[in-house]
Amino acid sequence: MAGDAHSRTAGKLSIKVRTREIDKQIYEQDTEWLRTCDILIAECTCPSLGVGYELGYAEAHNIPVYIFYNKNIANISAMLNGNSYFTVIPYETEECIYQWLDRILGGE
Secondary structure (H helix, E strand, O other), rough: OOOHHHHHHHHHHHHOOOOHHHHHHHHHHHHHHHOOHHHEEEEEEOHHHHHHHHHHHHHHHOOOEEEEEEEOOOOHHEEEEHHOOOEEEOOHHHHHHHHHHHOOOOOO
């Protein structure tokens, strides 16, 4: 019986180790993308811890940040809206996003 409990625990640990390795690969890839990008454009209507981390990482590495959020669905976090480093862009329709992207990326 004790051996069965050990087997179940060992099986769960191996799953966690594999998940940790995959998460580490995702972290390394995402931070590499951030280190090599010119700007960060984020959609923040729905809060995300990962995106929040990326925003802070971009600010710490002097990467310009543009944050979009649908003002009909949500309010943006005060931590984002109150940070003058970020350019926060509320929008109402998807078409508005494309107009802003043209401006940001130099399409106009």
